[in-house]
Amino acid sequence: MARKVVITGLGATTPIGGDVPTMWKNALKGVSGAHTLEDEWVAKYDLPVHFAARCSTPALEVLSRVEAKRMDPSTQFGVIAAREAWADSGITEIDHDRLAVAFATGIGGVWTLLDAWDTLREKGPRRVLPMTVPMLMPNGVAAAVSLDLGARAGAHTPVSACASGTEAMHLGLELIRSGKADVVVCGGAEAAIHPMPLAAFSSMQALSRRNDDPEHASRPYDRDRDGFVMGEGAGALVLEAEEHAIARGARIYAELAGTSVTADAYHITAPDPEGLGATRALKAAMFDGRIQAEDVVHVNAHATSTPVGDKPEYTALRAALGAHVDNVAVSATKSQMGHLLGASGAVEAVLTVLAVYERQAPLTINLENQDPEIPLDVVTSARKLPAGDIVALSNSFGFGGHNAVIAVRNV
Amino acid sequence: MASNEEILAGLAEIVNEETGLATDAVELDKSFTEDLDIDSISMMTIVVNAEEKFGVRIPDEEVKNLKTVGDAVNFISNAQA
Incomplete structure (x- = not known):
């Protein structure tokens, strides 16, 4: 009989709420997180899409300036969500060798990568920040969460485009069932509201062009749907072997069956x-x-x-x-x-x-x-x-x- | 041309920006690694920012000789001369 895996902690920072309680309240109310982008680069590059769904709480309102400096925006979102999930789990003592991370991203540190490229071209190689590589690497989020929580049973980064976050849950379940970990912090993070990905997704006709009405642009199943709306943010879940959760008297949300x-x-x-x-x-x-x-x-x-x-x-x-x-x-x-x-x-x-x-x-x-x-x-x-x-x-x-x-x- | 006091104050601002350390913690006799807990990656960022701020060039091979804040102030001062 495989070990049963339960979910004991939740975290999120999204366009409809900077934490889980806010997001959930809005998700039941029905709100739109999509808005017109005010950035100068929309006009500068004449982007065909003028809107997106930004996180409702900027990362710098949660993290310190110095902390944020060493993280790509995607990692900032991931760490914010992971910290909320971890606090929500109520875990105070843990064998850190039995704690793993499975934290996904679709694109990774695209802001860091392209900022560094701009810096190289405009100011030369000396000005390219020494933290560039660890900030742009796709495993940057998993690594930052592992470092933050002291997770030593492996820090994994499943990458499968828009299936990545769900694949992280799959991997987390497997890690606990196979006995490689007792607790896994799973999640996904993305921060790609940058002119290049917006241009690229537009080129493939994937994005809605409802520029005059962003709040009504994302309309799944509607006859007049015309593409997706780019969002950003992160979600995180603490997966735990059932016996581990019961032994510490944890609040259990549900089973990852x-x-x-x-x-x-x-x-x-x-x-x-x-x-x-x-x-x-x-x-x-x-x-x-x-x-x-x-x-x-x-x-x-x-x-x-x-x-x-x-x-x-x-x-x-x-x-x-x-x-x-x-x-x-x-x-x-x-x-x-x-x-x-x-x-x-x-x-x-x-x-x-x-x-x-x-x-x-x-x-x-x-x-x-x-x-x-x-x-x-x-x-x-x-x-x-x-x-x-x-x-x-x-x-x-x-x-x-x-x-x-x-x-x-x-x- | 900046005075040594101005260089120290400027360096303290750069260190604060990079690490969050209070500017008055950045004193001449403080070691970057031992006292201020600055790792090599932060040190390189501080060096590049100091180059821009003071209009000098600090060669990579020189960085390892800048053990204390005073070493850096002296190097920048001499390089400006």
């Missing part, structure tokens, strides 16, 4: 139109958690609001859950906070755990005319989840054909 990761091997960016890889991921996570379709009451969908992405996920959900999919409350929380790329899976994991713990599904906003080809039961107003034993799923898919799913069960 099952996880899975699959690959489409279909196309580098386009989702498999039949959602076969996503279907296999859903089925594998349910098998891993000994979950029947009828157990599932809620799904936090990947649902980025792109014309091509939302439908294959529906196809996969129907293939994995059968007719029961009609009874499942589906939330598309990117409608509120945009797409946090490599952090999205971690933030949505936090929301999924809270949905199970509080028995309430977060809202989907901006759904005015539901795409008739996606007949899901989308949560657009306050929705209680049923009493009794329940399971919620959270999906994440990433460029490269990555599919990752987690299954969360009440305790």
